[in-house]
Amino acid sequence: MSRTRTASKDPESEAIGTLLANRLSEHSPLSARDRQFIHALRPRSLAVASGTDLVRQGDKPKESVFLLSGMIGRYHTVANGARQYLSLHIRGDCPDLQSVLLGEMDHGLAAIDDVEIAMLPHQQLKSIFAKSQAVMIACWRQTLLDAATFRQAITTNGTRQGVARVAHLFCEQYVRAQQAGIAIDNTCSFPLTQTQIGQALGLSVVTVNRAIQHLRRLRSIELRAGRLTVLDWDELEECAQFDRSYLHLDLASASVSPPRHHGRR
Amino acid sequence: MSRTRTASKDPESEAIGTLLANRLSEHSPLSARDRQFIHALRPRSLAVASGTDLVRQGDKPKESVFLLSGMIGRYHTVANGARQYLSLHIRGDCPDLQSVLLGEMDHGLAAIDDVEIAMLPHQQLKSIFAKSQAVMIACWRQTLLDAATFRQAITTNGTRQGVARVAHLFCEQYVRAQQAGIAIDNTCSFPLTQTQIGQALGLSVVTVNRAIQHLRRLRSIELRAGRLTVLDWDELEECAQFDRSYLHLDLASASVSPPRHHGRR
DNA sequence: CGGCACGTTGAAGTGACTCAATTCGCGTGG
DNA sequence: CCACGCGAATTGAGTCACTTCAACGTGCCG
Numbered sequence: 001m002s003r004t005r006t007a008s009k010d011p012e013s014e015a016i017g018t019l020l021a022n023r024l025s026e027h028s029p030l031s032a033r034d035r036q037f038i039h040a041l042r043p044r045s046l047a048v049a050s051g052t053d054l055v056r057q058g059d060k061p062k063e064s065v066f067l068l069s070g071m072i073g074r075y076h077t078v079a080n081g082a083r084q085y086l087s088l089h090i091r092g093d094c095p096d097l098q099s100v101l102l103g104e105m106d107h108g109l110a111a112i113d114d115v116e117i118a119m120l121p122h123q124q125l126k127s128i129f130a131k132s133q134a135v136m137i138a139c140w141r142q143t144l145l146d147a148a149t150f151r152q153a154i155t156t157n158g159t160r161q162g163v164a165r166v167a168h169l170f171c172e173q174y175v176r177a178q179q180a181g182i183a184i185d186n187t188c189s190f191p192l193t194q195t196q197i198g199q200a201l202g203l204s205v206v207t208v209n210r211a212i213q214h215l216r217r218l219r220s221i222e223l224r225a226g227r228l229t230v231l232d233w234d235e236l237e238e239c240a241q242f243d244r245s246y247l248h249l250d251l252a253s254a255s256v257s258p259p260r261h262h263g264r265r
Numbered sequence: 266m267s268r269t270r271t272a273s274k275d276p277e278s279e280a281i282g283t284l285l286a287n288r289l290s291e292h293s294p295l296s297a298r299d300r301q302f303i304h305a306l307r308p309r310s311l312a313v314a315s316g317t318d319l320v321r322q323g324d325k326p327k328e329s330v331f332l333l334s335g336m337i338g339r340y341h342t343v344a345n346g347a348r349q350y351l352s353l354h355i356r357g358d359c360p361d362l363q364s365v366l367l368g369e370m371d372h373g374l375a376a377i378d379d380v381e382i383a384m385l386p387h388q389q390l391k392s393i394f395a396k397s398q399a400v401m402i403a404c405w406r407q408t409l410l411d412a413a414t415f416r417q418a419i420t421t422n423g424t425r426q427g428v429a430r431v432a433h434l435f436c437e438q439y440v441r442a443q444q445a446g447i448a449i450d451n452t453c454s455f456p457l458t459q460t461q462i463g464q465a466l467g468l469s470v471v472t473v474n475r476a477i478q479h480l481r482r483l484r485s486i487e488l489r490a491g492r493l494t495v496l497d498w499d500e501l502e503e504c505a506q507f508d509r510s511y512l513h514l515d516l517a518s519a520s521v522s523p524p525r526h527h528g529r530r
Numbered sequence: 531c532g533g534c535a536c537g538t539t540g541a542a543g544t545g546a547c548t549c550a551a552t553t554c555g556c557g558t559g560g
Numbered sequence: 561c562c563a564c565g566c567g568a569a570t571t572g573a574g575t576c577a578c579t580t581c582a583a584c585g586t587g588c589c590g
Binding site (some may be wrong): 076079086102130140144145147148152154157158201202243245251 | 343
């Protein structure tokens with residue numbers, strides 16, 4: 001189900017540090033020294049198959065998942081066995097960063113498709129926090145961005161109806177994929193089944209299916225084989241009443257990278 | 266609408282520091298030195314009338330709200346003008362603590378009833394963070410507890426139906442009031458109108474009204490004049506499928522206070 | 531006493547759900 | 561190469577929870 005690779009001083013470990021440091025500096029200034037601390041992390045890398053539970057509700061993990069490729073979902077399981085996805089994560093995300101401070105997991109982590117991850121030991125993270133306030137603040141801010149996405153989910157699921165909810169999910173995932181640099185030709189990975197989309201949005205499969213067909217008929221999106229193509233962003237954004245401000249993409253105070261604009265608009 | 270009181274070295278300012286320090290030490294160990302830093306805060310205290318917007322979406326506040334009494338709601342406003350409440354806050358909460366790091370507010374804060382608040386200047390907070398990692402971690406953890414509540418709201422609103430959602434809200438607010446020490450005789454403040462309850466749960470007023478009547482007929486709760494009385498906790502918890510683990514009340518590692526048990530169960 | 535906000539009730543409409551059957555895509559094995 | 565199996569997607573039909581609309585009751589305050 002999962003195989004461990006060599007960790008320590010290989011080029012892959014280097015790439016992990018760079019990815020994490022770059023992600024954090026999208027919103028938080030990091031000094032060269034801060035980056036060195038991050039590069040000194042010695043995570044173990046894993047490849048995990050689609051559907052695997054990475055962390056379960058009630059676990060007390062000693063390391064946090066850092067996602068290199070593929071998609072991970074955070075989820076609750078309710079009494080009747082139903083599943084509610086809380087958020088979806090892509091390359092560069094750290095879905096259970098909060099477990100460094102919270103101890104017991106109040107939700108689980110599942111691999112939506114095949115994923116490659118790095119496990120960051122809490123001890124090492126804490127040791128960096130002790131040495132660099134900037135890194136700690138960057139990680140805190142990262143969890144605050146998470147929280148902003150949760151808030152948006154409450155509003156989307158609470159006030160919008162079927163089509164708009166699905167459209168909103170597409171908007172969010174597409175923009176985040178752009179931000180992560182893994183959207184090409186208006187297309188990004190979107191490996192959820194329609195059942196899983198429903199579990200993220202509080203809708204039945206049937207409703208999700210009809211919503212997707214509605215968006216297809218509008219020639220707003222294309223969705224097949226786990227890939228989402230945005231054909232008409234304005235239309236999609238309109239359907240979703242999407243307003244990206246909650247993603248706080250403007251925090252790029254210390255970022256060197258130019259602002260990423262969307263194809264249209 | 267609001268009147269400013271004397272700040273600085275009065276007994277009230279003392280009480281604010283104690284309240285904040287006690288709240289934080291419910292989940293995070295604080296040294297005497299840490300407490301001194303917190304007591305050195307010089308907040309300005311305000312009384313604000315019910316219905317007032319304390320912070321608006323898009324604001325870039327320079328201080329954070331610390332709630333002394335009354336109830337504050339965080340909310341989104343959607344395109345059609347509808348309101349979605351994201352969370353409800355009581356004595357000891359700091360609803361926009363995240364604005365220290367996020368800058369622009371992606372949601373607003375409204376006084377649900379008459380409230381007394383203290384405004385904590387971001388500069389002073391940051392200065393404490395620079396001096397005490399423990400306080401910073403405590404504040405971070407506080408925002409993580411917030412996030413856990415957001416996640417629970419996603420699940421409750423996404424998977425449960427009317428009666429259960431209302432019951433869940435009652436459970437959550439009651440437990441949090443107990444934790445804050447402001448629940449007496451199985452009763453706590455609950456100043457929301459039924460319309461506002463609907464805006465928190467994604468339900469219409471009519472549905473909320475009928476759900477409340479259902480819970481009343483079960484002799485599970487009493488609700489009048491802005492006060493909630495729990496008559497039968499087990500029944501209520503059952504209706505709500507309430508599981509308090511997401512509140513992480515067990516983090517009392519360094520807390521001196523005994524674990525707070527509920528009346529029943 | 532009148533006004534107003536909130537709560538309550540009835541009734542009709544609808545978006546989403548459940549149930550169930552069919553189709554599609556794709557990998558496997560004969 | 562094709563039949564088969566299986567999970568996912570799609571479709572139709574009936575039901576239900578919640579919504580909307582509208583009216584009325586109630587308590588409080590000026």
